[in-house]
Amino acid sequence: MKIAITALEGNSNAKMDARFGRAKFFVIYDQDTKEWSSISNEAAEAAHGAGPLAVQTLADAGVKIVITGNGPGGNAARGLQTAGINVFLNKDDITVQEALDKYLKNELISF
């Protein structure tokens, strides 16, 4: 399963980005291959509709779990639900790797 984390840079040592729709990067961990990858989020520059556009990017990448800061807005939340992507929230200022560890230890709240 693929887990995406909203991040300020495109690697697992980057700090998390609290934003969902306009997050700078989605850093993705593939639990099957144990490999990291990242996507630069084009929705960050959208004037409107950044949330749903970001959902499309994640859905296209086959992501099933996303970890972000404050939670997506209404339109993005509906899109994520339709795409079958579950959201978990982390409020602390931590790195992508740390957020993943917290998720794997069941320490994050479900949106």
Place this chain on the structure above:
Amino acid sequence: MKEVVVISGKGGTGKTVITSALAYALGQDCVLADCDVDAADMHLIFKPQTQIAEDFYSGEEPEIDAEKCIQCSLCVQKCRFNAIKMAESAIEFDPFACEGCGFCSYICPQGAITMKPRYTGKSFQSEIRTGTTMVHARLLPGGENSGKLVAHTKKVAHKLAEEKNVPYILVDGSPGIGCPVISSLSGANYVLLVTEATQSAFHDLKRVYELIQKFRIPAGCVINKHDLNPALTTNIEDFLHEMDVPLLAKIPYDETVLKAVKSGQAINEFAPKPYAEIIDKIKHRIF
């Protein structure tokens, strides 16, 4: 670093009056960000001295290459916003009617139309008399606030706060619950809700509360002009109690506030008695 966002749902509740008073009380301890860009008014209180001005682009608009255009008028016929007109010798587009959808560019058989980023206004970093920086923006006529502009304004404020080691970011959010508000709330550590004793303000308070509850951001509330409708104020207090949102202050209707705004001052600057104490109390509950 702690980011506090002030929102109200309904406009005109006194959101900017409270935000500017908090900024005045915090002085150098906060970077101030005016994200209510559709109706920006914080500059009336703080008369910012602009240090840096940048052009801001949002959305797109068509650029028509007159040399490639054969005036087939397909774009004129197909534009559902009637934004393209056949003028005497060339095709012209109306920036106020154009939605920036890009369909004209997509269908042009000559490839004569390219979509270019739309210049919508300016973003500023300015010094204000409390000894801090204010990040704000001004839109051109017809330009609208967007999640993108709010995100940009907050990003600049964060960068400045980090560089200058300022502990707080104070954000004047936009009214409503749409895109700019969601963008204002992203990354916030605390939300100050400013409401007033009117039915429409109470209605909108409930809507914004729903939003921040989903975002799981801690919040507090100020009821402004509480004596306009004491019965309604009781209802608002009951709602806050039920939702476990602390009531930080109740402020009566007072024409001194209008005088302060007209003279271009924060309320606690214009009338330290009683407002310095009221605002300080709110400040200590939040910061």
